[in-house]
Every structure is written in C-alpha cells, then in structure tokens.
Amino acid sequence: MSDxxxxxxxxxxxxxxxxxxxxxxxxxxxxxxxxxxxxxxxTLAILGESGSGKSVGAQAVxxxxxxxPAHVTKGSVRFRxxxxxxxxxxxxxxxxxxxxxxIFQDALSALNPVHRVGDQIAEMLIVHRKTSRGEARKRAVExxxxxxxxxxxxxxxxxxxQFSGGMRQRVMIAMALxxxxxxxxxxxxxxALDVTVQAQIMKLLAELQKEMRMGLILIxxxxxxxxxxxxxxxxxxxGRVVEEADVEDLYARPAHPYAEGLLASVPRxxxxxxxxxxxxxxxxxxxxxxxxxxxxxxxxxxxxRCSTEIPELRLFEGPSQAGExxxxxxxxxxxxxxxxxxxxxxxxxVSGGR
Amino acid sequence: xxxEILSVRDVTKHFPLTRxxxxxxxxxxxxxxxxxxxxxxxxxxxxxxxxSGCGKSTLAKLLMGAERPTSGSVYFEDRDVFSLSKAELRRxxxxxxxxxxxxxxxxNPRMTVGDIVGEPFAVHGDPEGGRGRRVRELLEIVGLDxxxxxxxxxQFSGGQRQRIGxxxxxxxxPDVIICDEPVSALDVSVQAQxxxxxxxxxxxxxxxxxxxxxxxxxxxxxxxxxxxxxxxxIVEIGDEExxxxxxxxxxxxxxxxxxPVPDPTKRTGEIVLEGDVPSPTDPPSGCRFRTRCWKAxxxxxxxxxxxxxxxxxxxxxxxxxxxxxxxxx
Numbered sequence: 220m221s222d223x224x225x226x227x228x229x230x231x232x233x234x235x236x237x238x239x240x241x242x243x244x245x246x247x248x249x250x251x252x253x254x255x256x257x258x259x260x261x262t263l264a265i266l267g268e269s270g271s272g273k274s275v276g277a278q279a280v281x282x283x284x285x286x287x288p289a290h291v292t293k294g295s296v297r298f299r300x301x302x303x304x305x306x307x308x309x310x311x312x313x314x315x316x317x318x319x320x321x322i323f324q325d326a327l328s329a330l331n332p333v334h335r336v337g338d339q340i341a342e343m344l345i346v347h348r349k350t351s352r353g354e355a356r357k358r359a360v361e362x363x364x365x366x367x368x369x370x371x372x373x374x375x376x377x378x379x380x381q382f383s384g385g386m387r388q389r390v391m392i393a394m395a396l397x398x399x400x401x402x403x404x405x406x407x408x409x410x411a412l413d414v415t416v417q418a419q420i421m422k423l424l425a426e427l428q429k430e431m432r433m434g435l436i437l438i439x440x441x442x443x444x445x446x447x448x449x450x451x452x453x454x455x456x457x458g459r460v461v462e463e464a465d466v467e468d469l470y471a472r473p474a475h476p477y478a479e480g481l482l483a484s485v486p487r488x489x490x491x492x493x494x495x496x497x498x499x500x501x502x503x504x505x506x507x508x509x510x511x512x513x514x515x516x517x518x519x520x521x522x523x524r525c526s527t528e529i530p531e532l533r534l535f536e537g538p539s540q541a542g543e544x545x546x547x548x549x550x551x552x553x554x555x556x557x558x559x560x561x562x563x564x565x566x567x568x569v570s571g572g573r
Numbered sequence: 574x575x576x577e578i579l580s581v582r583d584v585t586k587h588f589p590l591t592r593x594x595x596x597x598x599x600x601x602x603x604x605x606x607x608x609x610x611x612x613x614x615x616x617x618x619x620x621x622x623x624x625s626g627c628g629k630s631t632l633a634k635l636l637m638g639a640e641r642p643t644s645g646s647v648y649f650e651d652r653d654v655f656s657l658s659k660a661e662l663r664r665x666x667x668x669x670x671x672x673x674x675x676x677x678x679x680x681n682p683r684m685t686v687g688d689i690v691g692e693p694f695a696v697h698g699d700p701e702g703g704r705g706r707r708v709r710e711l712l713e714i715v716g717l718d719x720x721x722x723x724x725x726x727x728q729f730s731g732g733q734r735q736r737i738g739x740x741x742x743x744x745x746x747p748d749v750i751i752c753d754e755p756v757s758a759l760d761v762s763v764q765a766q767x768x769x770x771x772x773x774x775x776x777x778x779x780x781x782x783x784x785x786x787x788x789x790x791x792x793x794x795x796x797x798x799x800x801x802x803x804x805x806x807i808v809e810i811g812d813e814e815x816x817x818x819x820x821x822x823x824x825x826x827x828x829x830x831x832x833p834v835p836d837p838t839k840r841t842g843e844i845v846l847e848g849d850v851p852s853p854t855d856p857p858s859g860c861r862f863r864t865r866c867w868k869a870x871x872x873x874x875x876x877x878x879x880x881x882x883x884x885x886x887x888x889x890x891x892x893x894x895x896x897x898x899x900x901x902x
Contacts, residue, residue: 268760268761268762384849413624416849418830443790443832444833446833446836447837482835484764485761485765486765486768486794495765517762
C-alpha cells in the first residue's frame with residue numbers, strides 16, 4: 220500500500236504457470252499453464268476437483284511449495300506489476316503475508332498446537348513489522364475481535380485445541396489479515412466445517428473483503444459456495460483453466476463440456492426430483508494426462524480432433540454476452556462484463572446448444 | 574405395520590467419560606444418541622441429516638448391531654435385534670448391510686477385488702452356482718468390469734472403489750443397506766454416478782436404505798423421507814417435500830438456509846446461526862437447540878419439546894414449542 224509501488228496492470232496476474240513434481244525420475248505435471256488476473260476488491264473462484272491443480276497453483280503464487288520435489292518450470296506471477304517468481308527468498312518474504320496472504324482448509328494443522336493463539340497472531344507483527352511485543356499483543360486482541368471471536372481479550376491466551384473448528388478458522392483468518400494484505404487466498408476455507416458454520420465464515424470473509432478492499436481468491440470444489448460469493452470463476456481441469464467467466468455467465472451458459480457436466484451432475488437443494496447426469500469416468504492421473512484436450516476421454520462431445528489438438532483458452536463467438544441480462548455482481552470490474560473464455564474446440568456449439 | 578422393515582424405539586447410546594488410569598471413575602457421559610425413534614418402510618430411502626456430533630454415525634452402528642444401545646430397542650421386521658442369540662444375529666446380518674464413507678480405508682489393500690466382494694460368502698456360505706460366478710455377476714451389477722476380479726483396490730479410482738464396497742454389500746442379497754456418508758469422499762462429477770447407481774439398485778432389488786449424510790442436497794435427491802438430527806435427537810421428520818419445502822423446526826430452517834445453491838441468481842438465505850453445536854457431554858436443558866435459536870423463550874429451557882405432530886400436519890412431527898412454517902419469531 221506504499222506509494223513506491225508502480226501500479227501497473229492488475230493487482231495480481233498469473234500467466235502460463237507450470238508446476239511439476241519430480242521424484243525418482245518420475246514427474247507429475249500438476250499445473251500446466253494456469254493464467255488468471257485478479258483486481259482489487261474482486262472475488263475470483265478457482266473451481267476444480269481433486270487433482271485439478273487448484274491448490275498447487277495457489278501455493279506456487281504464495282511461494283510456499285517445497286522444492287524439491289516441486290518445480291515451477293515456467294510462467295509468471297506479477298503483483299501490481301512486480302514479478303515474484305525468481306525473486307530471492309528474502310525479497311519474496313516481504314510479499315508473503317504482507318501483500319499476499321493465505322488461509323487453509325485445516326486450521327488445526329495450520330496453527331501451532333503448542334503456542335497460544337494470541338502469540339501466533341502477534342508473531343506476524345513482531346517478525347514483519349518489528350512491532351513491540353506488548354503492542355503486538357494488543358493488536359492480536361483487536362484482530363480476534365475483528366474476526367468476531369467472542370470475548371477475545373480472555374481467549375487470547377488459549378491454545379488452538381481449546382477452540383471449535385469454526386473459531387480456529389477465525390483465528391487463522393485473523394493471522395492472515397494481521398498485515399493487511401492486498402490479496403487473500405482462501406484454500407477450501409470451509410470444507411471441513413459444518414454447513415451452519417460455513418455460512419458464518421463465508422459471511423465474515425465477504426464482510427472483511429469489502430471493508431479492506433482485498434482481492435480474494437477462493438479455491439473450492441463446491442459449486443454452491445462459488446455461486447454464492449464469487450464475481451468470476453476460473454474452472455480448472457488437469458492443471459489448466461478450461462473455462463473462465465463471470466459467475467452468472469458461466470452458470471447460465473457454460474461453454475466447456477466439463478462445466479456443463481458439472482452443473483448437470485450436482486444435486487440441488489432447491490429443486491425436486493432433478494435427474495442427475497453424471498460425467499463418465501474419473502479425473503485423470505496427472506502422471507499420464509490424456510493427449511489433446513485432457514477432458515476428451517470423458518467428454519460426450521469429443522471428436523477426432525480432441526484427442527490430438529490441445530484447445531487453447533480463447534474467447535468465442537457466443538450468444539451476445541455483453542449487453543442485456545442481469546447486471547454483473549458489484550465486483551471490481553464495475554459493470555463491464557469480463558470476457559468469457561473456454562478451452563474447447565467447440566465452445567460455440569456448447570454455449571449455444573442449451 | 575406390515576410395511577415397516579426396521580423400527581427404532583427410543584434408542585439411547587451413552588458413552589462413559591472416565592478419568593484416571595488405575596482407578597478409573599466415571600466423570601460424565603457423552604449422550605451420542607438420546608432417545609431416537611423412527612421406522613424404515615420397505616423399499617424407501619430414509620435420509621438422516623445433521624451436523625458433525627449429532628449422533629448419526631453412532632446411530633448407524635446401533636442399527637447394524639455393532640454397538641449395543643444403552644436403552645431402547647431396534648426391531649428388524651418384528652424381532653428385537655438385541656435379544657437375539659449370536660447365531661440368529663449372524664443370520665439377520667445377511668439381510669442388513671453397510672456401505673461406508675471412505676472407499677480408501679474400508680477395503681483391505683492386500684485383498685483382490687474378487688476376495689473383497691466374495692468375503693461375505695466365507696462367513697455365510699457359498700451361493701448357488703459358486704462364489705466366482707456370483708462375484709463376477711456382482712461386479713457387473715455395480716458397473717465394474719468382471720475381468721478385474723484379480724486387481725487390487727489401489728488400481729481403482731475413488732468412485733470405482735465405492736462401487737466395490739457396494740458390490741460387497743449386495744453379495745448376500747440384503748433387504749436393508751445402511752449408507753453412512755457414501756458419496757461425501759467423492760468428487761462432484763463422480764458422486765452423481767454412485768447416487769444414480771444406488772437408485773437403480775434400489776429399484777431393481779427392492780432395497781430399503783437408511784442414507785446418512787451431512788450434504789442436504791444429496792439427501793434431498795435420494796430420500797423419500799428425511800429425519801433431521803441435532804445433538805443426539807431427531808428434531809423433525811417427514812417426507813422429503815415436507816422437510817425441504819415446508820420445514821417447521823427452526824434448526825431445519827437454519828440448516829436449509831445455510832446451504833449455498835449452485836445458482837448465482839439465488840443467494841443463500843438470511844438465517845445465519847450463531848455459535849457452534851454445544852458439547853454432547855453437557856447438552857442444554859429443555860430444548861437442545863435453544864442456545865442458538867432466535868425463537869427461544871423461557872419454556873424452551875424448562876420443558877423439552879416432544880417430537881410430535883403439531884399444527885395438524887399428519888406424518889410430519891417436529892420437536893419445537895413454536896413450530897411454524899414461517900421462520901420469523
């Protein structure tokens with residue numbers, strides 16, 4: 220947030236990111252050309268099933284992948300125009316936590332069990348901001364208050380196991396927000412929680428985001444959560460984005476057979492007797508990704524070309540995307556609909572054929 | 574009464590909490606299941622929903638006879654499961670099977686698929702026509718390649734493993750299958766395959782399911798009737814439409830309101846509950862939901878609401894003093 224930064228381009232821009240895991244001569248391609256951009260105040264959902272590369276991609280952006288076995292083989296991650304990949308670790312640390320912060324699915328293993336939660340939150344400030352111990356403690360209580368932990372002042376000396384699942388998630392959020400980051404990456408933040416607690420946490424995240432004008436990247440497999448909170452979606456399959464669009468657009472006019480398949484296979488609480496049409500087969504093994512379009516073995520629309528030619532993520536000629544229809548979410552892109560891209564050779568047919 | 578295959582009557586299961594190593598003494602009890610009654614009708618699917626710690630998995634174990642209840646009884650047709658001799662119980666177990674959540678830990682990694690699916694025959698005797706033939710037939714029924722009988726579980730994907738578990742459950746031609754979170758470990762695209770399979774099998778073999786899950790959309794999709802549990806008790810029970818479209822218990826209303834719908838034009842409902850589920854070692858007095866309920870009044874703390882038909886809705890009992898379709902207080 221300081222003035223020295225050159226403010227060029229989007230808040231966060233990830234381009235053609237490739238991550239590979241190598242061990243004992245075997246390699247697994249976890250991320251194969253991931254690209255997206257994030258604007259201030261925007262919520263981007265990265266949606267994908269297990270093994271789609273959604274978490275690994277985020278960890279590469281954060282710079283917290285263990286290397287070896289992980290190697291970022293190609294690509295770029297720019298924060299307000301500054302390239303982060305290739306920065307020396309010392310420099311990188313200035314961004315991690317302070318500019319880009321992350322919360323995880325499992326708060327119990329993300330928090331240190333032998334330290335008091337207040338100390339863990341305060342540590343962020345002591346290390347990064349050189350805040351005095353007393354000052355940092357005071358700030359920790361404020362932060363716990365901020366994430367609506369009841370009677371924060373008396374719970375600051377408790378250990379993580381003394382909190383419930385939802386409260387632990389709040390502690391982790393407090394830690395992630397301690398340095399007032401510009402980007403928050405939330406990796407399945409509510410997957411381990413009960414649905415009533417999930418609703419609390421999602422509401423809290425939305426409020427904090429609005430208040431702090433953060434860019435939020437929400438990594439999830441839950442089509443319901445995405446529909447509820449996201450402005451835009453990037454749908455991942457086998458380490459790539461296969462479709463990218465405004466949320467309303469993607470749910471109303473999916474332009475990739477995988478998106479279409481997902482929407483047809485998810486049961487809905489608001490509809491009676493809905494027939495489910497599952498996608499055949501299972502997500503691919505990343506050590507042996509199918510040739511051509513990685514989705515082709517499961518795709519009902521696959522033709523010869525699909526098994527040989529990798530489709531690019533591209534704009535397509537759709538039924539008039541802009542213009543009429545409901546105005547977009549009150550996202551950062553204020554009104555102007557963002558482009559709808561699909562990585563299918565037959566995107567026109569898919570989006571028009573519904 | 575003839576069409577009820579399973580009947581649960583006022584079942585409780587309390588686990589003692591002990592302190593001390595040499596001189597253990599009881600310091601309290603976890604009331605995991607606390608007075609639950611319901612019937613499973615022939616050929617129907619009864620969904621059982623609730624958040625973690627509400628007692629749904631303990632209930633599954635009680636139904637299977639794997640745990641003895643602290644009090645109450647479970648009737649299979651007209652026989653009390655817990656008064657049977659060991660031999661009788663074994664015979665009865667042929668007719669009642671379990672499908673578990675985790676397809677990774679519920680299959681023995683050292684056994685071939687053929688051995689896993691055929692294992693029930695080792696206990697209960699070979700079927701007519703031989704074990705091998707029946708195993709191949711079962712694999713085909715659940716949509717697996719019968720030629721894969723000699724493969725091991727790790728050679729299959731999560732969805733396929735769940736099919737193996739289902740084939741094993743079907744081996745002895747049961748009447749009832751208890752499904753404990755059978756699809757929650759699976760990816761969305763695969764989950765629908767398994768749900769459709771369960772529905773097809775039910776139609777083909779006239780099975781009755783108790784379907785336990787925390788995912789309310791999954792439960793709505795597969796269930797004929799639904800029971801909602803909170804802290805060891807059923808708070809509301811009715812057919813799928815009554816529960817989902819006309820819920821009368823505030824907890825059911827809050828639960829449904831919290832589920833995000835995969836449709837951006839519909840935002841999640843307005844009821845957001847405060848706090849967490851209280852500990853089952855020391856549940857609140859009276860109505861257990863009152864500590865999180867926006868309708869709670871004095872009577873809720875002093876008097877436990879019975880699960881009974883209220884406001885004249887037959888077949889849709891609810892355990893709330895202020896039961897109403899409107900969520901407003």
